Amino acid sequence: MNKQPLRLTINGRERQILVAPYYSLLDTLRDELQLTGTKKGCDEGDCGACTVILDGQPVTSCLVLALSAQGSEVTTVEGLATPETLHPVQQAFIERGGLQCGYCTQGLIMAAVGLLQDNPQPSAEEVKFAIGNNLCRCTGYTKVVEAILLAAERMAEVE
Amino acid sequence: MLRFDFLQARNLRHAISLLERHGEEARPVAGSTDFLVRWRQGFWRPACVVNIKGISGLGRITYSPQNGLRLGALATVQAIETNAQVRRRYQALATGATSFAGVQVRNLATVGGNVCNASPAGDTLPALLAFDAQCGITGPDGARILPLTEFFQGPGRTALQPGELLTELVLPPPPPRTGSLYIKHSPRGAMDIATVGVASVITLEEDGVTCRDARIALGAVGPVPFRAAEAESLLKGRELSPDALAQAAEAARHAATPIDDVRGTAAYRKDMVEALTRRTLQHALRMAGGRRVPFEEQRRLAVQTAF
Known part of the structure; x- marks a missing residue:
């Protein structure tokens, strides 16, 4: 081969x-x-x-x-990040505590980035649907959903 | 470690010639979401794969009032789920697609792959059956058309002959006053396989109460997904009272021949066939009667979990 x-x-x-x-x-x-x-x-x-x-x-x-x-x-x-600044989704995960052990974190972040491209103002229900393909065994997802909603809010402000 | 070679098909004819040349050594792949899992588990051990993803024109989704919905075999489940015509006219297919895995897998998985893998639990299959899908097939001897009901021959077995590929699925246009829904029952709300899946389609007569046509398809309760013909015939030409729906649901229960497995016992599955048939018929009937159900609400209905 x-x-x-x-x-x-x-x-x-x-x-x-x-x-x-x-x-x-x-x-x-x-x-x-x-x-x-x-x-x-x-x-x-x-x-x-x-x-x-x-x-x-x-x-x-x-x-x-x-x-x-x-x-x-x-x-x-x-x-995602530049040498100076994190991506808004990364920043929001840190601020909201959307991670613990961190193994699943990049996957959740990329799923969130994918969601916000298509749907910049998702509801909490739409966020949960969009991360249905991601398993996290630490956070219980609550903080993850909060982080993604926060990132959406900030990205809307920038635009 | 198992290995395989990778052959890229440039077009449909090239794909067929590669499959003919390599025979049983070769396996066609598109989204590869089932393939890579089965290969890593050692179930499928081809010497080479023929990648058909990238063949232009095979992923189109088009709708016309004359010809209905044409789904190119390479259309992704996500493209189907988000298609406005599918959501508007083929709700059971949209809800089947929304219940399927998760967004990352839906972005890869193709409807042709879901059909050709012929799992009894494939989430797009009951809706495709209930909408009378026809399969467009092309092989070394040319093209042919086969009703989807004749395509499935057993778990993982299809009517495709050596060198043949499924190229498209064609769903006739639903008549006015048609409503439909798919409900998947599974242990988890995402990334799980159906314990039972039911798709129902109802078309009403102009009077708005008499059933002109009813189609019910069941998944994960037999060796192949199938139409519950007896249940359908109990509804056609009748006024759809709660009693009529209950009788059809009971007939669907009798048509199911499930097995016991990790997701549920056969007896439980039969109970769920009855419950979900009744429920999908109720929703389909309301939609056929003109009630608009926003897609967000359909998505909530589409997956009913055990916990």
């Missing part, structure tokens, strides 16, 4: 790498590109810890065949 060339734009930067044909996008990000902010939880799509934005949509990167993302744009948690 020879590795095959894969061209991706990751966090705004074009990358060309060789990947094994059976590699997931998640394994490619972590093992080939050392972007280890994206976590592997269940590796079967249930936990959401591996969520990235692929061509504008949040997806579980463990269920994406890397080579099927040929030519795509990927945003990982590493692509």
